[in-house]
Amino acid sequence: MAVKFEVNGKAVEIEVEPRLTLADCLRHHLRLTGTHVGCEHGVCGACTVLVNGAAVRSCLMLAVQAEGANVVTVEGLSRDEGLTPLQASFRKHHALQCGFCTPGMITTAHALLSEEPDCDADRVREVLSGNLCRCTGYISIVEAVLDARSAYKRGGTGA
């Protein structure tokens, strides 16, 4: 089936099988391999992308369901070649080791901070409870997200 949507500000129109997940569509068809696939059944959060601004698991959405939607992946969050304040904060706080979970952490935290720039550590932990990290032990991730709040309060978008 033909499906049309927007990814990171660009219109795409492609022919896909209905069973293709949005995650595989992004990775294999659109070559946006920043979105990671850890479990393929909705438990790890590595595949999180923004669909019409909301953080969703792209392994639990069919590409055909994205018809007409505005999709943003981790690649679409940074402008130019630089890091966003949230990404810079992850680097500063050593909030990644292998980096597998990082795209999902960044997209989820970006959605959270865009809506709730005043959130506290409890809320950050609650929201990130759906994202698994096998390396860091989470503490540095929570610190990185909390430290990035000021950028969202000022700029609104964190960019």
Next chain:
Amino acid sequence: MKLPPFEYACPTSISEAVALLASHDGEAKPLAGGQSLVPMLAFRVAAPSLLVDLRKLADLRQIEITADGVTLGAMVRWREILDDTRLATAHPLLVAAVEHVAHYQIRNRGTVGGSMAHADPAAEMPGVAVTCEAQIAVTGKAGTRVIAASDFFVGPLMTVLKPDEIITEIRLPAWPAKRRFGFQEFARRRGDFALAAAAAFYDEDNGRARNAHVGVIGVADRPLRLPSVEAVINGQKIDDVLIAKAEAATSAGVDPADDIHASGAYRKALAGVMVERALKAAVA
């Protein structure tokens, strides 16, 4: 795993959706948020020939609050319940329960109708529906019918829905402003399905409880309401002694099986503790 092949349709009316479901000899399935169905496809425990996406059925997206209660369209998402500030007074038990459903990203997609149809024995929404005596409106080829929540669930992941029927609404009776309630859940990690959870509410007459409703999830093949516990509560003053009796009656009233997550004996005790905590929250 990659999903098995299927056809996909995205109808724009309920009648079209029903006609599509009816056209595939029971092999078609509605697709709502996909947060339970897509994992089932990935595990290949479900292999429908056609998915009928309900996302364009705008009529199923409404939350309606009237003097008669709260009506949730089947496609209302968890997120929309938590964002609707009217529900804090119109149905605080619903809000308290939905706060325990899954994770942030899943709450952005998952729907109340999908949860009811999926019928996980540990899911919060079916528990709320049974405890609150909700009515479930469904539409199929034979027309529309309304099913009491207590008759809706027949086993794990099993309901009385026919293959061509879709849930359109879940109707929760009105919630009096002074009603006392509690919802308590225990799960190993935040967002996991409950090992057990309890919902309890009652109204008061001169300091005594009446109209008690107590329900538990995670301890049977479907959500349960516990009349034996309600009988302990009705007509009584709710104090620590009474709460201990209700806790004992809860554990005596359930008979959970052992599974990989917990032993039956543990869940039996836990259900009692959940009811105890729910009643303590109600009194507070």
